[in-house]
Amino acid sequence: MTDSSSPPPAPAAPPAAPTKPRREQIHEVASRLFSERGYHATSMRDLAGQLGMQGGSLYAHIASKDELLIGIVDRAARQFDGALFTLRGDSLPAPEKIREAMHRHIRVVADNMESATVFFHEWKHLSPEAYTRVTNWRDTIDAFYRDLVIQGIKEGSLRPDLDPKMTANLILSAVNWAYTWYRPGGSMTPRDVAEQYADMLLTGLQAAPVSAGPERP
Amino acid sequence: MTDSSSPPPAPAAPPAAPTKPRREQIHEVASRLFSERGYHATSMRDLAGQLGMQGGSLYAHIASKDELLIGIVDRAARQFDGALFTLRGDSLPAPEKIREAMHRHIRVVADNMESATVFFHEWKHLSPEAYTRVTNWRDTIDAFYRDLVIQGIKEGSLRPDLDPKMTANLILSAVNWAYTWYRPGGSMTPRDVAEQYADMLLTGLQAAPVSAGPERP
DNA sequence: CGCGTCACCTAACGGGCGTTTGGTTTGTCC
């Protein structure tokens, strides 16, 4: 609509390229369509139509439909990776670390709603190599949260009777499920969500007993 | 393998029919394939092949592929409904009610892993009427948990500073996400999962402060 | 014995799929 001649290729300065426009546009629109309709329910002609071109013309920019999915999922995985693994070194107490990890995790989901949705929904349709890559990667995320809980139990900041595996499951449920309900335009920032979730998880939903007496007041 | 002549039609007693075998077999296999591969990645010929028949022969028993999906999703929704809505009348304190609702919710997921997976994954591909039906139904489930939290705050059994919407989101995250990791053959029963989750959620992950003093000992 | 019915097969239908091919336009650089 606005400008039909999309990219001025910057003729004199190609070394540090300004952006790669068309290929990235395709990936972006594919993220949107795959997340809205699903991978198999999106045809290459649908995708091309949204970009104002013909189905076959896509193949001047990309190699195949599979490669598109792999690109989207890998990119999402790298986002999670980059957000969480810088935390491994930090020496915060476990509750603070859990709070911070949840914040970063939810922010990645919130900032990449479309590719995160594709990541959680369509990873089963990846080619075998990409499939096992993603599966292994998810195991390391599980382990990250599990180790975090174990550390907290050891240092005494978390309840000693916790099952680390189940605790990690619970935390992951909270942060991952966000892709189903969070809407970036709404009133809550990713930080708001993470703070509320972490508060509820760490200190519990139950009202504190009425201070003094152990039974009736 | 075992018996190839499947159903003796019980000629003298058709009034209260014994079972409807073939149609149900198709629904069961479809649940499995849809949950494993996704709706659009499962062809009617795949489905028929698993039942030892030809693609076209399915249409002697079912009307269409859409109808299959609708049947599976509706059945799953009815399971959740039946499990949760008998709780509306009970006059338990909110924490107990949350614990019980989580237990029932997880049990439905665990006892119907395949149709639950289809329910959570493929509802976007329903026909328009079934789509809005499922969407509305999910809203009532959200409201159920939200009201439960509101009741708990009113009666003083839950923290007064909770956001009911977000608290319901957290509970739903835990019980719904179970479909991604729970395996019925494993060492944990649905009750084990629910008890652990409810304990963690209600009383919190953090270790209790060192008993006596309000500040440093 | 003939009739109906059930469960299934074979074959085909129109259409959409991912992808390839060859050609046309457009714009830049020498």
Place this chain on the structure above:
DNA sequence: GGACAAACCAAACGCCCGTTAGGTGACGCG
């Protein structure tokens, strides 16, 4: 002004999809 590449179109490729139509054998019932 001629070479060149990028971006795209139009058309076709073989294949698979959901679904339909007509036919066939087995079986129970009057």
